[in-house]
Amino acid sequence: xxxxxxxxxxxxxxFAQVAVAPLFPVGAAIPDLVLIGIMALALYEGPHPAMVAIxxxxxxxxxxxxxxxxxxxFAYLPVLPLAFFLETSGLPLNRxxxxxxTAVVGGMLARLFLSLGPLTSGAAFSIGGLTKDLLLPGAFLxxxxxxxxxxxxxxxxxxxxxxxxxxxxx
Numbered sequence: 001x002x003x004x005x006x007x008x009x010x011x012x013x014x015f016a017q018v019a020v021a022p023l024f025p026v027g028a029a030i031p032d033l034v035l036i037g038i039m040a041l042a043l044y045e046g047p048h049p050a051m052v053a054i055x056x057x058x059x060x061x062x063x064x065x066x067x068x069x070x071x072x073x074f075a076y077l078p079v080l081p082l083a084f085f086l087e088t089s090g091l092p093l094n095r096x097x098x099x100x101x102t103a104v105v106g107g108m109l110a111r112l113f114l115s116l117g118p119l120t121s122g123a124a125f126s127i128g129g130l131t132k133d134l135l136l137p138g139a140f141l142x143x144x145x146x147x148x149x150x151x152x153x154x155x156x157x158x159x160x161x162x163x164x165x166x167x168x169x170x
Contacts, residue, residue, distance in 0.1 A: 010053055013037040014060040029138035034061060035107050036145045038079055043099055043150070044158060047080055054080070071117060075110040082106055087162065096150055100143055107142035108135050 017033045024031055034057050042050035054076050062069025083102040086093065093101070111134055119125055 006049065006053070007056070010037075010056055011060060014057055014064055017061065018064045026141055027137035028133040029111065029135075029141055031141045031145055032107050032110065032138065033145070035076065035079065035103060035110060035142060036149055038076060039083075039099055039103050039106075039146060040149050042080060042083060043095070044153065046162070047084070050080055067114070067117075071114060075113045076106075078109050079106040096154070099150060100146055103142045103146045104139045108139055111135055111138045 013033055021031045021033050038050055038054060038057070041053055055073055058069045058073035058076065061067065061072050079102060082105060083098065086098045086102060112130075115130060115134060
């Protein structure tokens, strides 16, 4: 039953990204609800459900939007390895700082990767415009949305889980 709830929530998240998120742009950036959903799933359920959710979300988003599912998959793939690296690097960061840094850098990488599609189709390239209009507002949106998702759950006593994979045997 729990799997059906997850899949239903993934559908809702993908359709909200396509239908609702474009209504709230900041500059050229729109809120990346899928990224925040992946981060929340990884933080509160662990890396295994997030690893399963990324390809499912990429497929759903590919069908619901005009983007390629493969491009979306490659855009969101660096999020979990980045979170794992920040957790195991030994940097003195708490879970909120790790999650914020992961969401900001992962969101910037995803937006940069997804902006390569229009650039290869002949759109004008401007590193200043890309940074000022898309990457920086997107980083702020990702941080703000993650804070909206993280802080209330933390005050309710819900602890974030570790982002490292547990060793197990068969």
